[in-house]
Amino acid sequence: MAKAINFTEVSTEGLESSPVAKMLAGLRAHEARYFKTKYDHDFIVKPAAKSKATLSYVQKILEKERGLKIKAAPLQTSEFTVANIRFAYVFYKDGLAINVMYTLDNPKKRAVGFKLSEGMEVPKELAEKFKFARMKSKLAGTIRGSFFVIKGEY
Numbered sequence: 001m002a003k004a005i006n007f008t009e010v011s012t013e014g015l016e017s018s019p020v021a022k023m024l025a026g027l028r029a030h031e032a033r034y035f036k037t038k039y040d041h042d043f044i045v046k047p048a049a050k051s052k053a054t055l056s057y058v059q060k061i062l063e064k065e066r067g068l069k070i071k072a073a074p075l076q077t078s079e080f081t082v083a084n085i086r087f088a089y090v091f092y093k094d095g096l097a098i099n100v101m102y103t104l105d106n107p108k109k110r111a112v113g114f115k116l117s118e119g120m121e122v123p124k125e126l127a128e129k130f131k132f133a134r135m136k137s138k139l140a141g142t143i144r145g146s147f148f149v150i151k152g153e154y
Contacts, residue, residue, distance in 0.1 A: 004042045005032035010139060014047060014076050020095040023117040026140035027097050028076075031089065033139065039082045048074035048090070058090050058100055061112060061154055068125055072096055085109075095120030102154060110150035118142050 003014070007029040012021040015028070032043035048055060054077040062068040072092035079088045081104070088100040095117030103109040114126060118141035122132065132144035 002044050002046050004044050005029055007033040007036065007043075007139060014045065015091065017073075018075065018093045018095060020117045020119045023119050023141055024091060024095050024097070026137065027095075027115055027117050027143060028091055030137045030139045030143070031097070031099075035082070041080065041082045043078060044080070045076040045078045045089075045091070048077055051077040051079070054079040054088050055090060057154070058088050058098060061100055061150060061152075062098070064152060065112070065150055066129065066148060068129075070096070070098070070123070070125060072123065094123065096123060100150070102150065107153075111147050112150060113145060113147040116144040 005028055010025050010029045012025040015021045015024050018024050028045070035041045035043050055074055062070065070092065072094040074090050075093055076091045077089060081087070084104050086102040086104060090098045097115040099113045101111050101113065114130065116122060116132065130146040132146045135143050135145065137143050
């Protein structure tokens with residue numbers, strides 16, 4: 001079932017199996033607040049098992065652009081287009097959140113972002129290839145993030 005994320009009352013619904021469920025829920029709420037504030041868009045998530053197309057899209061970009069395969073189990077996804085940008089999100093059991101920002105009319109503004117929930121280790125598949133910067137969030141504590149620019153067409 002699709003569910004809008006409430007960023008004023010953070011819930012771990014759908015993320016309970018994660019060892020960092022509370023912080024991952026905060027990270028998800030952080031993203032929901034951003035989209036509501038910037039675009040007046042409700043952030044809707046679905047169980048990963050019911051969103052194979054979104055998972056496939058994100059996995060294809062990771063594999064083709066950087067040869068990455070994420071080992072953690074996906075829990076939830078979100079996919080939408082706002083302001084001519086296609087966004088796809090995957091929230092993983094280990095606390096990782098991956099987002100694809102794919103501007104439809106400007107190939108120079110396309111990227112994949114990685115955000116790590118507070119309390120999780122950097123996944124081995126990302127540790128050697130990326131450096132992570134820290135940022136503070138009222139909803140998610142300390143978030144570590146990194147990104148890469150998408151060069152191909154998807």
